[in-house]
Amino acid sequence: MQNSRQNPLRTVDLAAMRDEAFQAAVASESGQLLASCYQCGNCTAGCAYTHDYDIPVHQVMRLVQLGHRERALSCRSIWLCATCQACTTRCPNNIDVARVMDVLRHMARRAGHAPEPTVKTFTDGFLASVARHGRVFEAGLAAVFAIKSGKPLQDAGLGPAMLSRGKLAFLPHEPEGQGKAEVAAIFERFYARKKQGGGE
Amino acid sequence: MRIGVMVCHCGNNIAATVDVEAVAAAAREFPDVVFATDHMYACSDPGQKSIEQVITDMKLDGVVVASCSPRMHEATFRRAVERAGLNRYMFEMANIREHVAWISLDRRRNTEKATDLVRMAVEKLRHNRPLTAKSFDVQKRVLIVGGGVAGVQAALDCADGGLDVVLVERKQAIGGIMSKLDKTFPTIDCSVCVLGPKMVDVGQHPRITLHTLSEVEEVSGYVGNFEVTVRKKTPYVDWTKCTGCGACLEKCPSKKVPDSFNENVSFCTAINIPFPQAIPKRAAIDPAHCRQFTKGKCGVCQKVCPADAIDYTMQDEVVTEKVGAIIAATGLDLFDHTKCGEYGGGRYPDVITSLAYERMLSASGPTAGHIKRPSDGKEPKTVVFISCVGSRDRSLDRPYCSNFCCMYTAKQAILTRDHIPDSKAYVFYMDIRANGKGYEEFVRRAQEEYAVEYVRGRVAQVYPQAGPDGPQLLVRGADTLLGTQVEIAADLVVLAVGVEASKGAGSLAEKLRISYDHYGFFLEGHPKLKPVETNTAGVYLAGCCQAPKDIPSSVAQASAAAGKVLSLLSKDKLESDPQIAMVTGNRCIGCGKCERTCPFGAIRMREMRDGSQRAEVVETVCQGCGICSVTCPVRAIQLQHFTDSQLLAEVNALCRTWDETSE
Amino acid sequence: MSVPGNSSASPATPALTNPKRLAYYPGCSQSGTAAEYDISTRACCAELGLELVDVPDWTCCGSTPAHTVDHHLAGALAARNLRQAEATGCERMATPCPSCLAALRTAGHHLHQEAYRAEVEHLLGGPAPQESTAISVLQALVENIGPEAIATAVKKPLTGLRVAPYYGCIMNRPPELMAFDDPENPTAMDRILAACGATVVPYPFKTECCGAAFGMPRLDVMQRLSARLLAMAEECGADVVVVACPLCQMNLDLRRGQVNSAAKADYRMPVPYFTQLLGLALGLPESSLCLDKLVLDLRPALARAEERERKRAEESAAQNGAKPCKPGDASHKEDAPCA
Amino acid sequence: MASDRIEALKAAMAAELGKVDFVLGYARGFDPLHATPVTVRTEKDLAKLIFDPTCVQNLATSLYGLRGKRLGVVVKGCDSRSVIQLVQEGLWERENLVIFGLPCNGVLDLAKVRVKADITSVRSVVFEGEGPDGLENRTVRLLLPGGEKLLPLRDVLADKCLRCRYPNPLIHDHMIGEELEPQGAEDTYADVAAFEKLSTQERFDFWKRQMSRCIRCYACRNACPLCVCKHVCLADSREPHWLSAEATLQEKWLFQVMHALHLAGRCTECGECQRSCPMGIPILLLKRKMNKELKEIFGYEAGVSTEAVPPLHTFLMEEDKIKDRGLLW
Incomplete structure (x- = not known):
């Protein structure tokens, strides 16, 4: 019996793999009844991003259901979900699948995973822009992203078309009143809270 | 008064979480209790015997049994005390199983609550009076609502058993869904060939009165003596003259009427006989489409009818039937597939329901058994x-699971290959439920012999797309076993629509005073032990009105219901329940509120000699619901066996203990 | 009495005391890359008598990225704007951008949960509003003005223009949250475009995702998804793809070169905002609709439609030549011979 | 103007006197601030009639006990609702009743007057500014031993008058005087809603405090026009013995709850129960709570139409706002 622990067949030990704290955290942070998923696959069937996923969304749900924390949090799929809501809309069990994907991404961030670094760079850049200006400064964001992502020329070709059509503002369009300061304060409190929470 | 108490262990059901000996000991201290004990199974033969014995030995004049729900065994114990010479209403039951033992594990508090319930029962019993049932004559006739296969089977069984049967069907002909089917699983029998002879028997049976195009309008009365009003909608054709020759159908100029028998895949005429085997084979006019009615002139059918049967001035007829029992067999409706926008139901003509496909497969259907897709009449090569x-x-x-879609889908996939040998069928499924005799083998045949490709997953989207030979439908789904998205270019998509309770089931249930669930399915008396009864005496269920079920299950339930009716009506007289309302004449002020609130029409006002009004209860109609009693401003109406005094005694017994424990 | 299975139906619109006055939240894109959406929206609303009161001192709602990082942060960024909107005293707030709409409505939805509200109010540093009043400009036009009223206001019908209405993925989804139009087959934009006289082609990818914000971080993903949308629009025979979302527009229009090069295709159909087409139909000057801001020129498509319509009129005139003209005939062109 | 109205009332009554056993009206009571019910049998009695804001009593209260007679009765707007309710419930026959309706802009709450002035030896009372011109300019002039006292009428009106929407009798054979515009604000049941906001414990304590003061005199019951089982009242019945004679909080409270429940869907909020309570217990609050529920759940208001079917006097399989199970079709 002791030998079975070495698991030469590489079967998945369901009991050993189950992280109950993880199951509970996903359930409470997403507010969804994960046990109600019966693996019909409708989320995957309608998901426009399945092509780029390493694990299709219904299997992500299955991993969460079984409590396989590591595989769920380290996958790329959760970073590539665009929250297009096809899965949530069509789930026959009323599960807000997109919100579960969101929650997994939050957890992955806290756990330090970033298998899609450009996605994280873009998101962080976007929010930094909002924190600084109160609104998104598109040109600034594009410039920062171009540098940080290591793809400086990807969108360079768009420049002329945008310039000639007056679509590229070189100065941020900031809110006229207290808005900028208030948004900055929201971010400050958010980062303070994160520190409190003792990010993993 | 001398009262005996028996506390039941119910094996471990009660004894595991209630100290039954302690409850019995406590009961010995209650007023008038001269004997109290516990018993392993009070309802068992020895248990009942010991109750009888104690009644005789201790000269008891009332018994309390603390055990399960009265719904379970009240009748059992009433019979036991009656055998020992007591009136059956000198018995009370305390439910310490469902109300105590099964809902909490706290032994101490359970024991306290059980003791409270026994104390209440004893106090109630101390206020009980013997009541006597009256007996009344029964009508040896049965009403069957719905003429599908369940209704047909029940009608034939009852009629063969010697009862007169009234069969009411909403549509023009009997046969229901089964008459629309091409083949049946798992034997691939011709559906209408199996059902047809039974339908003919119904039409010819001397004991069966058939009302088609009819609906139950009102039901009054009670078990043994129901009075049912049936509205017979006019067919505008005198069916005593009509021979079903079909001459009118040929000449009718209004030929673009959606044919509901063919699931609106094709058209029929405004005067129509729905299908060749129809029983009764009589024509009826659909006034919504008939030119005589919509435009005010035509009269073609009247001119061509050789029997002179057409009468545009005919009116609905209302008939009253007196019956002793009722079987509801109202069947099912199909889920509205247009609610599933992702499949394009209702938007794309080549996305059809399974029943429409069934009609297409049928030799008597709109395409004479040839599969043609609705958009262009082409023969589909890929069917999903x-x-x-x-x-x-x-x-x-x-x-809920609709029970039989897995099976008919396998059948339709097989038939697709039968009809079009070079075709390919795909089935998107989540689980295959094939739990009848020969069912699993049938599904395996579809997969193995007919190469039907089963894809485990759901479909997210269906949309039109140009194919090599014209327009196709792209079906995008998932194969969860592969873990990928899959797609198939299909020529025809068949939606295996689920089952819903028949529209109007709720209102019929209310007329019959039976319960129905959230979805409109009628509730059986007990899910295990009373699967064909309802909680209203004399009303029984058969077929899909109770839950989705396939043909053999419907037929079995129909025969079971018929058996129940035959046994009920084998008696010449039935006993009435004495637990009904009673008016104390000198208290009644004649305001008539009780008459207005009584849901059963069981109260009438009577004029006294001095001209004043007094309420009076019609004993056989009263169901003992007690609404009148709470409506009466001066408490002149009391429900026997549940009088204010009896209820108050229970409340006081409970509150007194609450006072003591809370201080 | 409730009808089961009809959960997708939007709840009855509450009776509005002033349906012609709305708070207006433009959103960041509309002051930058999608300025033409903002400008044409304002022009159409003004023309149709819909008063837009700018939300004072508005800030970013959190849009797509915030919720992917933290739900409370997303809630706080959105709630601040909901609070600002309350100051306008309007019953509802319209926003042209579906992404903003989703952020604003999601926040309003979750603010009903106490724990969530508490955390959001902590981040916000003050009380959050009770409800989200946000709707899309599209919904405002359909519900507060109505296709019938729009049809009567149309001065230059877009007759002959074949349009593929593309709603984007989150305009109507999920239905419980957005509570507007059908999630699988939305028709609000169809009805407005039909009222403008355009021919709406049955476009099956109305709600399929275009790649959303992945244009920057994962261009390849966005290229594949957008190409699919354009291929389908072409198959449907559309002259233009009409959009209601700045992100969709950017992916399909500004990034067209990138999409075409990845797909090895040469899709040329323009991608105007529905408000631009509506403005044209209402007879507004092109300058007030900023047609020149579209990367793919709209004018050839309009010219093609006009030409097609002219030919059609000629053909039907030739056919009708033999028969006497009936009043109320299908042809309603003023230059038709029977007029 | 007031005198015109009394003359009109007398004239109308005189014409009916022969056809009824007697008419119930108001006469001056033991002091100028009190009115008292009077039975008018002959023309001579007509002289006693008065009508002013001191006519607080709801004369419909006496009706049920006089069943079988043919009567006339003077009613204000609020009182008429009690009559409607009696007729609707089959407790009085409409044809045996001649109703003299008097539009009314409010009656006094003597408790409120007492707070403002010592009225034990009031010598005279004059109501000034009478007429349909609203409450604002109306005053009560009290002649007291210590001199005159002028009170704004609004300050001393009964609470029910401040939210009165039926100043004109809703049922009548003779309408005496001009109909008035309602002066009361829409009744939002704000008082009940405010009370509901308290915690269960606070509400429990409140009623414990109030009910402990009840002396079980049953004045509330006896003053209620719709408490029709007076002769067989639960409070007095021994079979079943719902209430014992013990003076415990429980028994007192139970009685008041029964009273309120028996008036569910019937109470017209005439306020006689609370007015007649010698201990000043706010028992109308219980009844208003019931009426608030009635309004919210059934959209029903008692005593407005003799033809209405009260929601608790009928039986429906499905109620719109009570979802005890899902219904499909």
């Missing part, structure tokens, strides 16, 4: 079946 459309879907408020 999607299971669970409107079943097992909480987002559509249809969480």
Whole structure:
């Protein structure tokens, strides 16, 4: 019996793999009844991003259901979900699948995973822009992203078309009143809270 | 008064979480209790014997049994005390199983609560009076609502058993869904060939009165003596003259009427006989489409009818039938596939329901048994079946399994290959439920012999797309076993739509005073032990009105219901329940509120000699619901066996203990 | 009495005391890359008598990225704007951008949960509003003005223009949250475009995702998804793809070169905002609709439609030549011979 | 103007006197601030009639006990609702009743007057500014031993008058005087809603405090026009013995709850129960709570139409706002 622990067949030990704290955290942070998923696959069937996923969304749900924390949090799929809501809309069990994907991404961030670094760079850049200006400064964001992502020329070709059509503002369009300061304060409190929470 | 108490262990059901000896000991201290004991199974033969014995030995004049729900064994114990010479209403039951033992594990508090319930029962019993049932004559006739296969079977069984049967069917002909089917699983029998002879028997049986195009309008009365009003909608054709020759159908100029028998895949005439084997084979006019009615002139059918049967001035007829029992067999409706926008139902003509496909497969159907897709009449080479459309879907408020879609889908996939040998069928499924005799083998045949490709997953989207030979439908789904998205270019998509309770089931249930669930399915008396009874005496269920079920189950339940009716009506007289309302004449002020609130029409006002009004209860109609009693401003109406004094005694018994424990 | 299975139906619109006055939240894109959406929206609303009161001192709602990082942060960024909107005293707030709409409505939805509200109010540093009043400009036009009223206001019908209405993925989804139009087959934009006289082609990818914000971080993903949308529009025979979302527009229009090069295709159909087409139909000057801001020129498509319509009129005139003209005939062109 | 109205009332009554056993009206009571019910049998009695804001009593209260007679009765707007309710419930026959309706802009709450002035030896009372011109300019002039006292009428009106929407009798054979515009604000049941906001414990304590003061005199019951089982009242019945004679909080409270429940869907909020309570217990609050529920759940208001079917006097399989199970079709 002791030998079975070495698991030469590489079967998945369901009991050993189950992280109950993880199951509970996903359930409470997403507010969804994960046990109600019966693996019909409708989320995957309608998901426009399945092509780029390493694990299709219904299997992500299955991993969460079984409590396989590591595989769920380290996958790329959760970073590539665009929250297009096809899965949530069509789930026959009323599960807000997109919100579960969101929650997994939050957890992955806290756990330090970033298998899609450009996605994280873009998101962080976007929010930094909002924190600084109160609104998104598109040109600034594009410039920062171009540098940080290591793809400086990807969108360079768009420049002329945008310039000639007056679509590229070189100065941020900031809110006229207290808005900028208030948004900055929201971010400050958010980062303070994160520190409190003792990010993993 | 001398009262005996027996506390039941119910094996471990009660004894595990209630100290039954302590409850019995406590009961010995209650007023008038001269004997109290516990017993392993009070309802068992020895248990009942010991109750009888104690009644005789201790000269008891009342018994309390603390055990299960009265719904379970009240009748059992009443019979026991009666055998020992007591009036059956000198018995009370305390439910310490469902109300105590099964809902909490706290032994101490359970024991306290059980003691409270026994104390209440004793106090109630101390206020009980012997009541005597009256007996009344019964009508040896039965009403069957719905003429599908269940109704047909029940009608034949009852009639063969010697009862007169009234069969009411909403449509023009009997046969229901089964008459629309091409073949039946798992034997691939011709559906209408099996059903047809039974339908003919119904039409010819001397004991069966058939009302088609009819609906039950009102039901009054009670078990043994129901009075049912049936509205017979006018067919505008005198059916005593009509011979079903069909001459009118040929000449009718209004030929573009959606043919509901063919699931609106094709058209029929405004005067119509729905299908060749129809019983009764009589023509009826659909006034919504008949030119005589819509335009005010035509009269063609009247001119061509050789029997002179057409009468545009005919009116609905209302008939009253007196029956002793009723069987509801109202069947099912199909889920509305247009609610599933992702499949394009209702938007794309080549996305059809399974029943429409069934009509297409049928030799008597709109395409004479040739599969042609609706958009261009082409023979499809790739047919995709999607299971669970409107079943097992909480987002559509249809969480239940529709029971037979897996099977008919396998059948239709097989028939597709039978009709078009070079075709390919795909089935998107979540689970295959094939739990009848020969069912699993049938599904395996579809997969192995007919190469039907089963894809485990749901479909997210169907949309039109240009194919090599003209327009096709792209079906995008998932194969969860592969873990990928899959797609198939299909020529025809068949939605295996689920089952819903028949529209109007709720209102019929209310007329019959039976319960129905959230989805409109009628509730059986007990899910295990009373599967064909309802909680209203004399009303029984058969077929899909109770839950989705396939043909053999419907037929079995229909025969069971018929058996129940035959046994009920084998008696010449039935006993009435004495637990009914009674008016104390000198208290009644004649305001008439009780008459207005009584849901059963069981109260009438009577003029006294001094001209004043007094309420009076019609004993055989009263169901003992007690609404009148709470409505009466001066408490002149009391419900026997549940009088104010009796209830108050229980409340006081409970509150007194509450006072003591809370201080 | 409730009808089961009809959960997708939007709840009855509450009776509005002033349906012609709305708070207006433009959103960041509309002051930058999608300025033409903002400008044409304002022009159409003004023309149709819909008063837009700018939300004072508005800030970013959190849009797509915030919720992917933290739900409370997303809630706080959105709630601040909901609070600002309350100051206008309007019953509802319209926003042209579906992404903003989703952020604003999601926040309003979750603010009903106490724990969530508490955390959001902590981040916000003050009380959050009770409800989200946000709707899309599209919804405002359909519900507060109505296709019938729009049809009567149309001065230059877009007759002959074949349009593929593309709603984007989150305009109507999920239905419980957005509570507007059908999630699988939305028709609000169809009805407005039909009222403008355009021919709406049955476009099956109305709600399929275009790649959303992945244009920057994962261009390849966005290229594949957008190409699919354009291929389908072409198959449907559309002259233009009409959009209601700045992100969709950017992916399909500005990034067209990138999409075409990845797909090895040469899709040329323009991608105007529905408000631009509506403005044209209402007879507004092109300058007030900023047609020149579209990367793919709209004018050839309009010219093609006009030409097609002219030919059609000629043909039907030739056919009708033999028969006497009936009043109320299908042809309603003023230059038709029977007029 | 007031005198015109009394003359009109007398004239109308005189014409009916022969056809009824007697008419119930108001006469001056033991002091100028009190009115008292009077039975008018002959023309001579007509002289006693008065009508002013001191006519607080709801004369419909006496009706049920006089069943079988043919009567006339003077009613204000609020009182008429009690009559409607009696007729609707089959407790009085409409044809045996001649109703003299008097539009009314409010009656006094003597408790409120007492707070403002010592009225034990009031010598005279004059109501000034009478007429349909609203409450604002109306005053009560009291002649007291210590001199005159002028009170704004609004300050001393009964609470029910401040939210009165039926100043004109809703049922009548003779309408005496001009109909008035309602002066009361829409009744939002704000008082009940405010009370509901308290915690269960606070509400429990409140009623414990109030009910402990009840002396079980049953004045509330006897003053209620719709408490029709007076002769067989639960409070007095021994079979079943719902209430014992013990003076415990429980028994007192139970009685008041029964009273309120028996008036569910019937109470017209005439306020006689609370007015007649010698201990000043706010028992009308219980009844208003019931009426608030009635309004919210059934959209029903008692005593407005003799033809209405009260929601608790009928039986429906499905109620719109009570979801005890899902219904499909």
